[in-house]
Amino acid sequence: MKVIVVGAGIVGTACAEALTREGIEVVVVDRLPVGAGTTSRGEGNILLSDKAPGAEMALAQLSRRTWLEVGDLVGRESIELEEKGGVVVATTHQGLGSLISFADRQRAAGVMALEVEDPLVLEPHLSPSLPGAMHYPEDMQVQPVLAASRMLVLAQQRGAQFRCGLEVAGALTDTNGAVSGIRTTSGEVIEADAVVNAAGTWGGVVGERLGGPIPVLPRRGFVLVTEPLPPMVRHKVYTADYVENVESSGEGLETSCVVEGTHGGTVLIGASRERVGFDTSLRVDVVETLARQAIAIFPFLADVNLLRVYRGFRPYCPDHLPVIGPDPRAPGVLHACGHEGAGIGLATGTGRLITDYLTGARKSEPGAEFAALLPDRFVGAESASESASESVAEQVPAL
Amino acid sequence: MSEFDTSFDFDGRRVPFRPGQTLGAALVAAGTTAWRTTRLEGRPRGLFCGIGVCFDCLLTVDGHANQRACLVVARDGMTALTQEGTGHDDT
């Protein structure tokens, strides 16, 4: 079997790694170098702590196990994979109450969630006035571009090809109407038995070009990067309001701050969430709000310099779940996109699911595990193609 | 160098300066070329671009780390310190 993976982001490279592990022939196609899309804008958190029980949580748990396998294959150091754990802090007593009941539900799904007596023991520089916190030892961190690059190299060592600089324009179809390859904008034709749409925020456009439109839209986020520091923040630390924001469907701006140290010594402060299409302009009030929120959790940050702000556009679907699996309208096309703010964490599990669907190890049928993530949920819904064409209209090659 | 009445303290040493000079200019005039060691390899650094672009000339001024010596105008009685690594305590 030969499979084309469209997109060399974290998801596309994880698919290539998983497919070649099963001996499948793979061609990865991207208009840009590896990891240059939204993957280079992600913070690299691999989280269970922010997920509610359900299909996404199950995928996160599968991904976590698979990330550890990948870490063993390529060397954890080389991708800066760290089992650092997450700390979720409540800023109000009411917030602490909902955090505790959320954690109870997560525990029932098999997540390790520990109530913290004294948050300062875990994070000595936290503000002493916070009412309480929850510790999630299973949360991890990875450097996304290094990880994408290493997974691609591993796949190439197993025979995969990487075709950089090609943009997918459309699908080839055989006499039965099944997709049998791709056409690029430069006119090149590549044949294959299946095509995986791992085009991230541009997955709606690519889906449409392949005959399977799906509603993937951009959700902008800003991240603040500080000067390099000695290790001051040990875990990924965020406020409980984050959990509510992730699931929010409001149009407006949401900021709830996430603070974490990195391998390079910088502290990352993220991330805002706004639906403004591919608008690349800076919002100063967002940067100021993130700075204020971060200082409220870690007061020492007031004297720390901000060096950089970057932005990215998370790929999101209206129901905030990724689209993973075969498209019933376009036989031969499988989607692997729309992971929103969790695509780094969920990439490796996505690669496994795609491989399982292709080898027949997993059936894409209603009621099956992960059926909630299948593209079937958009089929027949009028809004699907409307949203997709909206994203086509908005499409600019911005990141 | 006793022609100057103005000076700042650098690592416990008195460095004279002419009003209007930056800390970096005064240090170089006093024969000091390095006042920082790098974070990873502990290498000495001083002025490079001279205009605030390269951040090689960082030092700690009056308790504030990571000040650019080429930009900070010297003031009488200031205290400057050689900066090691990130300039922040490793706690």
Place this chain on the structure above:
Amino acid sequence: MTTPDLTPSGADHDVVVIGAGPAGMACVATLLAETSLTVGLVDAGHGAGGQYWRQPAPVPTPHPGEPAPRRAGLHHDLATFHRLRDALDRGAASGRLATRFAHHVWSVTANDPGPVAEGGFAVHVVDRSGRPGDESTSTITGRALVIATGAFDRALPFPGWDLPGVMTVGGLQALLKAGDVAAGRRVAIGGTGPFLLPVAAALAARGSTVVGVFEANHPVRWLRESRAVARNVGKLGEGAGYAATLLRHRVPLRPRRMIVAAHGTDRVEAVSVARVGRDGRPVEGSAERHTVDAVGVGWGFTPQLDIAVTLGLRLTRDRGGTPVVEVDRLHRSSRPRVYAAGETCGVGGAALALVEGRLAARGVAHDLTGADPASHPAPGPDGVAAVRLGAFADAIISAHPVPVGWVDALTDETIVCRCEEVRFGAVRAAIEAGATDARQVKQLTRTGMGWCQGRVCGYAAALLSAGAPGEPDERLIGAPMPLGALAQTDDQHDAM
């Protein structure tokens, strides 16, 4: 002239000019003289002048001690500087001009998101006029924006360039101009371009021994561009002036030479200089060693484009492939009511920057005073001068390419990114693994992720990975500032 109120936007100023170098000063003086518009002028430095007329920081009075003396021959064209500074002082006294020095612009945003920013622009500044630790942020608004942020020295890595005592030539000059300090007693100057000469001359006049000006190219190249050169004898006269100083102090001018290594343990003690062959590569076995205590290197200048990129202005390339802001003859950018002047739209020296500043002022005046925005007033004698000086600048750039052989001097141990201490070996490995531009090299090696945000190593990383200068980095934060200063920002912006 009266100013019809096109936008009752309540902006602080009609025009905000960023940068008080030759371009910004000329622009402001022209706006004051030829219009009745109100102007805000912001500069990170402690006073007006920019790089060309860099001054010691103003001294509060009364102050004990002697300010630095002015050295003859160091500052050029001071009469023009004083005339412009007096015009600015008069404008400030009349209330039409508000200056903010020691204010670093960290971002500019449009006040409203429409394609024509009728609501004008918000200029976000960090105030560093106080002591370290006292930084604060604020916002200044204007209906129009002039970007005159100049350029900075372009450096290329070579073994030992991270040793203390090795500086950029601009840095050596800034020390002399602002502090009356010579960085060393025995100095080697290397790189390419006419700017090496005034720096060598200034050091020699200050009493340093310049062991050589090692120019990678050859003056013969200028002859090829002779038409443009001939039309700018004025500029050459300046060059001839430096030549006389250099001759008087017996400074050796060494064409087709390149500094290939700096030696020393904790500071620079010597340099190795090689001959540059016709193929642009250092000739094997040609290296000579000079004992020095300071080194200046410069490979031309990189325009300071952070604000232009953040605002999404259309860019173009100069003759050397360097990205610069695309402007029309009145220095309008691709975005309505945003103008660029001086080195930001092409490195061409102070004389061209002055002319461009005046032209930008006329563009602003035309657009803000209700004239048909589609009409193009004649640029006049300044327009003619801009074309002439622009051709001269092109000729200079063409005559001073970076020789391909700079790469040959690198070893795997050579530091490429000074901030993150990334060595050439790591960069090479990233390129071999498929990195095709500086951004990809950064993601894989941290090159350019440190304090300077790739301003120093970005050019080298682009040449190494892509063979040419790349798209300028997007830096949404133009200047670092304490998070605390940012968090305190009052959303109610303060008027200057």
